[in-house]
Amino acid sequence: MILTAQALRKQYPRGEQVFYAVDGVSLTLAAGEFVCLTGRSGCGKTTLLNILAGLLTPDAGSVSFAGQEYADLDDKALSRLRNTRLGYITQGQSLLANFTALQNVVLPYALRRRPGNPANRALALLEQMGLGSAAAQYPASLSGGEARRVAIARALLPEPELLIADEPTGDLDGETAAEIMRIFAAIAEQGTAVLMATHDTAAARYGSRILTMRAGRLVKVGGGRGAGT
Amino acid sequence: MDDRPYLTFSDLAFCNLKRRPVRTAGLIILVAIMSFVLFGGSLITYGLFNGTDALASRLGADLLIVPKGYDQTVEGILLRGEPSAFYMDGAWTEKIAAVEGVRAVSPQLFVASLNASCCAMPIQLIGFEQKTDFVIEPWIRTAYPGDLADGDIVVGGAVSGRVGEAIKFFDRDYRIAAKMEKTGTGFDASIFMNMASARAAAADYSAAGGTPLPAAGAVSSLAVTIDEGFTISGVTGGINSEFGYGSSGIVVVAAKTIVHSVAGGLRAIVTFSAALAALLWFVALLVLAVVFSVVINERKREFGVLRSLGATRRKLQALVFLEAGVVSLTGGGAGVFLAALIIIPFRAYIQDAAAMPYMQPSPGGFVAVTIACLLLSFAVGPLASLFSAVKIGRADAYAVIREGEA
Helix, strand or coil: CCEEEEEEEEEEEECCEEEEEEEEEEEEECCCCEEEEECCCCCCHHHHHHHHCCCCCCCEEEEEECCEEHHHCCHHHHHHHHHHCEEEECCCCCCCCCCCHHHHHCHHHHHCCCCCCCHHHHHHHHHHCCCHHHCCCCHHHCCHHHHHHHHHHHHHCCCCCEEEEECCCCCCCHHHHHHHHHHHHHHHHCCCEEEEEECCHHHHCCCCEEEEEECCEEEEEEECCCCCC | CCCCCCCCHHHHHHHHHHHCHHHHHHHHHHHHHHHHHHHHHHHHHHHHHHHHHHHHHHHCCCEEEEECCCHHHHHHHHHHCCCCCCCECCCHHHHHHCCCCEEEEEEEEEEECCCECCECCCCEEEEECCCCCCCCHHHHHCCCCCCCCCCEEEECCCCCCCCCCEEEECCEEEEEEEECCCCCCHHHHEEEEEHHHHHHHHHHHHHCCCCCCCCCCCECEEEEEECCCCCHHHHHHHHHHHHCCCCCCEEEEEHHHHHHHHHHHHHHHHHHHHHHHHHHHHHHHHHHHHHHHHHHHHCHHHHHHHHHCCCCHHHHHHHHHHHHHHHHHHHHHHHHHHHHHHHCCCHHHHHHHHCCCCCCCCHHHHHHHHHHHHHHHHHHHHHHCHHHHHHHHHCCHHHHHHHHHC
16 A cells, blocks of 8 residues: 555544544555545545644544554654655645746755656656646746646656645646546556545546545445446 | 756745745845845954054054144144144254153154145155165065155155156155055054155145244154153153153154044944944844744644654754845845945045045955844844744644644
8 A cells, every 4th residue: 555544533622622624534445546525615535634744643543554654653754755755736726926837846856866857757747737838838828738738747847755735736626626636546546546535426426436524434435436437 | 857846945935035025025125125234334444453453563653742732733644644834943853852761862853835736635745765764665675675765755645647747746756765654543644754854855845835944944843752661651651751741842642542532432432333333233133033923823724734744843944044044144234235236446545534544454354244144133033933933843743733724
């Protein structure tokens, strides 16, 4: 398993009450799987994804990536994990406005130097996303769908073993959303595990597995593309 | 194969600064003004301290005795080289030498030139006795080891003319035997000669309508050193009681009071300069801290994205420090450069304006002041961003992303 989560719990105070954003969630993800996490807004999807990406520490439970427990990793090791093995696409606009599309894609390399020039691979990824001609453009001149595809290219640059995407089609039209979903499916077919949160049930159907959350709990585990066939 | 990274970590900082050119320029100008005042003030203060030190070591006497009413005038001659001529009876040399506690006495004769070829303004001529002098002679020996012949002169560092050339005073030629290094005192604008030459010049000066010499052996001032075991106030009191305070026609000036009067004025300048520089430093620190805090709040989303891409907390802090460092480095460097550009060429004007002994710092001193001021200027940016950097470093990545979405 590339990712294993056990009995995760995350709570927040809400007035005098305690609100469980994630409540006893366990899940596993294998290489090449495309798992969609669905549920209504506020059900805890983003909190769960942030815990799985190592950006948020759970109050209880454990997460391990390829056998490595997050609890055993310090900030530096977790950051290295996100920089080299785990691609994360945050909710909403995540491109840096003062950098071109190509510069945005190579950002992970600016944060941690590695041998070689990432520009060629970044260009190839942009071309793969149909954005080869937009490499020199700034985010302000890109459409929502184009910006999302640049963010996907950026997440794929380090050739991650796991790609986590939070509502990547949230503000896109149906056709563009379908195009993004086809990209994710292709990525999964190449061996990268994909975990995507969405409240769009049409988009969720592209996943090989669909997990449904309600009030911080996983309430339903069902088949996606494969289930109906 | 080109191994250079397409985008470096420092590019992130530079791009962020370029994104807001007006704000960045404003911050740089603020630091530049601060470092300009800091460096300029330090350089001028250093020069004034240098000048005062030079004056103290140049005076070399414990007491100066001048005709009554000329104690301020002698200060003007020593500090600023203001030309003046005043005389008293030469017999005072022996009278003062006989006072208990007086070790040595050496007379000087002051003559104010009229216009001369060397100088745009009248200049102070100072005659001294080479055999007895302990004020001017040891200093002049550093540039001219021999005895000054009649008609030979040694010129101060600020007097134009080369060794071997002649300067004409009152239609009489005087040959430049040596030229002194600058001292930052009134001696720089003075000309030194032996007593015989000075008496001839004084006679010429009187003939030309200047102050008449009262007698053949008249002198202008007496430099006095005291014996060990005696105090300056004790010997001053002895002179006054022996010859009558106020009625003798002479006045005793403690040489240190001249230095102290300079030091007093210097203290006021140093206090003002230091207070202004400190105030500007704190204002710059405060403004930068507020601006960086606002900027960091505006950029929470960006920091959240960088965290999601694998930036450590330290990396984000380094980014904040780097941006602040670039601002203070650029501003600090510009301020210091501009201050040096103005102060070094205009040091003569500054000296006149300060009306105090001023001597440009040595190259080593200049480098030390430059380094100290650059360090203080460079420190202001990272110090101002410390709070913001700590805040962003401690923030939970998830919270940063969520807050940035708001």
